[in-house]
Amino acid sequence: MRAGILVNSLPAALTIYDEFKRVPDCEVLVLLFPAPNDSQSLARHVARLFLRRGGLKSLRLVLGRKVIRFRKPLTHAKTLTRLQGLELDIGLHKSGEIYRQSTIDAFRLGILNPHIGMLPRFRGRSVMEWSVLEGEPVGITVFFIDSNIDTGERIVLSEEIDISDCRSLREARERLFNLDAVFFRRAIELLGSEGFEYKLNDGSGHRYYVMSRLFRGAVEKIIMNFEL
Amino acid sequence: MPKDFIVTALKDRFAELLNTRIAGLLPERYGPASDFVADAKRQLLVASSTELSESFPKMTAPVRWMEGDFDSLAYLRRLSLGEPLDLRFGAVPSLPALLLDDLSNHDASARFQLLSERYACPLNFTLPAEDGVREWVLTRLMVQDRALIEKKNSLRAIHAEDLLLKLNLVALQACAGSDLRFLDALNYYYELLPSAWHPPGQYDWLLVSYFCLYARALAAWISR
Numbered sequence: 001m002r003a004g005i006l007v008n009s010l011p012a013a014l015t016i017y018d019e020f021k022r023v024p025d026c027e028v029l030v031l032l033f034p035a036p037n038d039s040q041s042l043a044r045h046v047a048r049l050f051l052r053r054g055g056l057k058s059l060r061l062v063l064g065r066k067v068i069r070f071r072k073p074l075t076h077a078k079t080l081t082r083l084q085g086l087e088l089d090i091g092l093h094k095s096g097e098i099y100r101q102s103t104i105d106a107f108r109l110g111i112l113n114p115h116i117g118m119l120p121r122f123r124g125r126s127v128m129e130w131s132v133l134e135g136e137p138v139g140i141t142v143f144f145i146d147s148n149i150d151t152g153e154r155i156v157l158s159e160e161i162d163i164s165d166c167r168s169l170r171e172a173r174e175r176l177f178n179l180d181a182v183f184f185r186r187a188i189e190l191l192g193s194e195g196f197e198y199k200l201n202d203g204s205g206h207r208y209y210v211m212s213r214l215f216r217g218a219v220e221k222i223i224m225n226f227e228l
Numbered sequence: 229m230p231k232d233f234i235v236t237a238l239k240d241r242f243a244e245l246l247n248t249r250i251a252g253l254l255p256e257r258y259g260p261a262s263d264f265v266a267d268a269k270r271q272l273l274v275a276s277s278t279e280l281s282e283s284f285p286k287m288t289a290p291v292r293w294m295e296g297d298f299d300s301l302a303y304l305r306r307l308s309l310g311e312p313l314d315l316r317f318g319a320v321p322s323l324p325a326l327l328l329d330d331l332s333n334h335d336a337s338a339r340f341q342l343l344s345e346r347y348a349c350p351l352n353f354t355l356p357a358e359d360g361v362r363e364w365v366l367t368r369l370m371v372q373d374r375a376l377i378e379k380k381n382s383l384r385a386i387h388a389e390d391l392l393l394k395l396n397l398v399a400l401q402a403c404a405g406s407d408l409r410f411l412d413a414l415n416y417y418y419e420l421l422p423s424a425w426h427p428p429g430q431y432d433w434l435l436v437s438y439f440c441l442y443a444r445a446l447a448a449w450i451s452r
Contacts, residue, residue, distance in 0.1 A: 133408065135230045206407075207363070209370035212415035215408075218237040222230050 008035035019181035110144040116176040121205040123150035142187040155199040156187040242446040246276040261433035284447035289354045289404035293320040300344040308440035336387030354404040388427035392434035399441030
């Protein structure tokens with residue numbers, strides 16, 4: 001299996017890259033794209049490399065030729081051609097991009113997304129907050145994306161996560177986001193396992209939107225009082 | 229447990245809406261609609277000191293397509309003030325799927341026209357068969373319109389009447405339905421729209437009807 005981590009900065013890829021060292025027969029590359037509206041100067045990337053957490057690890061990846069830097073945005077024809085030439089099986093979404101179908105199709109199986117909500121019920125934005133507000137389980141769903149919002153039909157892995165010991169919304173969000181590397185690895189392992197079958201994201205849920213300050217405040221209080 | 233926290237938050241917002249936005253309304257700024265704005269202000273401020281269920285009786289959603297003798301805007305004013313509508317059963321106009329194409333392909337003033345014509349009786353927006361249009365309107369408000377306002381940090385790029393008509397319709401759904409997403413779109417825009425904003429255009433009073441219907445939606449959720 002050959003996978004590519006799609007990122008806008010190197011440190012964002014480190015945890016995932018490290019997690020995949022545990023997976024046999026899996027080669028992982030870091031695909032570094034300019035962030036939307038970001039400067040593409042090399043100096044800026046170098047500065048990030050050394051100033052941010054994990055600078056040395058990032059440098060090691062670069063020197064080990066595990067990082068492929070794209071100068072043009074994901075949608076650019078040159079980027080697509082180069083991406084197709086890499087012949088990767090799977091993309092691991094860790095960037096701020098929304099992907100077009102042509103980008104998704106550059107990977108043999110597609111691009112995986114660790115969505116911090118239970119699909120198909122919760123699509124879209126602020127889904128962890130919406131799950132808490134509606135008294136529903138919080139969790140992570142790893143699925144192959146399509147060009148719409150959380151409507152990709154192939155769910156690889158879906159699991160509830162206990163956040164009852166979290167004391168703030170931020171802590172709960174961090175817990176879920178920090179599990180992305182582990183869930184990516186588990187999804188890849190599942191995909192390679194005998195008799196694996198996808199669950200269907202059947203579109204039966206709703207699309208949720210960014211939550212108001214009023215309801216975020218209510219969610220914060222619900223989380224703070226989980227064990228009362 | 230979440231319900232208690234939601235109701236507490238909604239009560240706080242209800243009080244804030246009445247004590248700041250409604251209390252701060254200047255009817256004379258609304259020209260020909262100044263009487264409507266004065267009535268709305270008076271009614272809501274009186275309501276703030278009485279029992280919610282008495283001041284804001286539950287809005288009854290229709291079960292079939294309705295029609296009446298007035299247009300969308302006239303009915304929105306009546307609904308804002310809690311007045312009876314005197315409706316009768318009517319024939320459903322063209323298919324929602326076709327409307328969605330029309331809505332997506334037209335500019336904001338044409339969309340305003342399309343929505344106000346289809347929902348000449350605005351309560352029809354809450355009918356189960358209108359689900360596709362409701363989702364389209366909600367997405368439009370919470371994705372495209374919101375992004376336009378937040379990116380430019382300005383309301384100038386927005387067609388105010390189109391935005392406000394959508395908010396009025398969403399408020400009706402928040403009053404009649406049980407989906408928190410519609411109520412939260414109203415919460416979000418309450419926080420997004422500057423308190424001093426006076427919308428341009430001849431239907432500036434749609435801001436006031438949005439406030440009234442938002443208050444009614446909050447009251448409906450608090451009383452459940």
